[in-house]
Amino acid sequence: MSSTTIDIKEKENLWGGGVSPMKASYGKLMMWFFLLSDAFTFSALLITYGLIRFSHPSYEGAIDDFVFSQDYWPVPEVVFEAVPFLHGVHLPLIFVGFMTFVLILSSVTMVLAVEAGERMDRKGVEKWMLWTLLGGIAFLSCQAWEWSHFITGTETGSKLLDGSIFYGANLTMNEYGPQNFAALFFFITGFHGFHVFSGVMLNFMVFFQAVTGKLERTGHYEMIEKVGLYWHFVDLVWVFVFTFFYLV
Amino acid sequence: MQRNTPINVKPINKNKVKLFLQVTLYLFIITVFEFAIAFTVPHEYKWVRIFIFIALTIVKAYYIMSEFMHLGHERGSLKMSVLLPLLFVVFLLFILLFQADAIYQAVY
Numbered sequence: 001m002s003s004t005t006i007d008i009k010e011k012e013n014l015w016g017g018g019v020s021p022m023k024a025s026y027g028k029l030m031m032w033f034f035l036l037s038d039a040f041t042f043s044a045l046l047i048t049y050g051l052i053r054f055s056h057p058s059y060e061g062a063i064d065d066f067v068f069s070q071d072y073w074p075v076p077e078v079v080f081e082a083v084p085f086l087h088g089v090h091l092p093l094i095f096v097g098f099m100t101f102v103l104i105l106s107s108v109t110m111v112l113a114v115e116a117g118e119r120m121d122r123k124g125v126e127k128w129m130l131w132t133l134l135g136g137i138a139f140l141s142c143q144a145w146e147w148s149h150f151i152t153g154t155e156t157g158s159k160l161l162d163g164s165i166f167y168g169a170n171l172t173m174n175e176y177g178p179q180n181f182a183a184l185f186f187f188i189t190g191f192h193g194f195h196v197f198s199g200v201m202l203n204f205m206v207f208f209q210a211v212t213g214k215l216e217r218t219g220h221y222e223m224i225e226k227v228g229l230y231w232h233f234v235d236l237v238w239v240f241v242f243t244f245f246y247l248v
Numbered sequence: 249m250q251r252n253t254p255i256n257v258k259p260i261n262k263n264k265v266k267l268f269l270q271v272t273l274y275l276f277i278i279t280v281f282e283f284a285i286a287f288t289v290p291h292e293y294k295w296v297r298i299f300i301f302i303a304l305t306i307v308k309a310y311y312i313m314s315e316f317m318h319l320g321h322e323r324g325s326l327k328m329s330v331l332l333p334l335l336f337v338v339f340l341l342f343i344l345l346f347q348a349d350a351i352y353q354a355v356y
Contacts, residue, residue: 022326032330043337047344054348057356063291077286093286100279108272111316115265119258216255232316236309243305247286248298 031226035233038195042237045188046244052180068158074177076246082149096246099142100238103196106135107235110203110228117221122210125221129207132231136200143193150185185245192234192241199234202227271315278304 014021057072066078077092109131116124153168158175160166166175174182206227209215282304289297314320
């Protein structure tokens with residue numbers, strides 16, 4: 001068969017099989033579609049937050065006079081104002097900002113690992129994957145601290161609807177505001193945190209495969225790219241969680 | 249068989265690394281700017297704040313998807329098959345925000 005025949009046939013049967021019309025491998029394509037479905041799940045959770053938040057009254061007064069109450073939705077910068085080792089210092093959103101940046105940096109080391117993989121640079125892949133793992137573990141540790149701080153609560157606590165004083169939060173009650181506030185916090189950051197955990201596991205898997213030389217023997221480092229897509233998605237979701245949960 | 253062929257390690261693609269560091273810088277600046285907005289624009293201007301935050305978040309999402317996830321350099325058909333279904337999210341957002349207001353009006 002001459003090459004011209006093949007060219008014409010490829011154009012005719014772009015979607016007829018035997019070629020990759022999107023110029024992406026099967027694995028990469030399926031990762032994209034998985035991420036799309038995951039994006040729907042996270043959108044549903046965040047939009048539910050919006051639904052519940054705007055069906056409660058918002059706080060109208062000045063931020064300095066803010067006290068926790070079951071009557072209105074809390075202002076996030078008052079709830080999330082603690083930083084480890086700085087007990088009692090009012091530092092609104094500083095710790096979450098730090099967590100955001102840890103995750104963005106681990107995304108950067110991930111693209112550098114992908115770039116090293118494209119050059120078949122095994123040493124580079126190992127180095128950058130190790131940094132990415134470290135970033136993921138650092139983020140999870142920060143989140144563990146944030147959760148335990150949220151669950152323990154403040155020293156003063158606040159009054160529930162039945163008049164009793166309650167400290168901290170669980171799935172049904174919390175001192176910060178309406179019932180659903182803490183439930184949504186646990187659901188959204190917990191679901192995201194579980195994604196980060198899975199991401200760390202996947203990162204470790206490809207790191208292991210790179211170190212043992214399995215990827216080098218395969219002849220390409222596309223596995224790093226696919227797991228990288230997942231890892232960037234986790235970072236992408238956090239950007240949205242940060243905006244809608246902590247800033248708005 | 250492959251073990252006998254030497255691995256050909258190519259030199260670092262400096263342009264690519266430079267682009268990634270540039271994107272990192274943009275993401276950092278946007279996040280710092282968001283913090284500045286959060287603490288300088290008073291809470292009375294709630295909708296102004298929300299609008300700025302959402303706009304900046306979309307800019308950040310664009311950079312992460314386009315450069316880090318490499319979607320900006322993929323085939324158009326791949327781009328569209330990922331991006332177009334996300335319009336459903338916008339649809340759901342509008343439905344549920346109107347619903348939220350209806351619940352609020354009914355309860356309070």
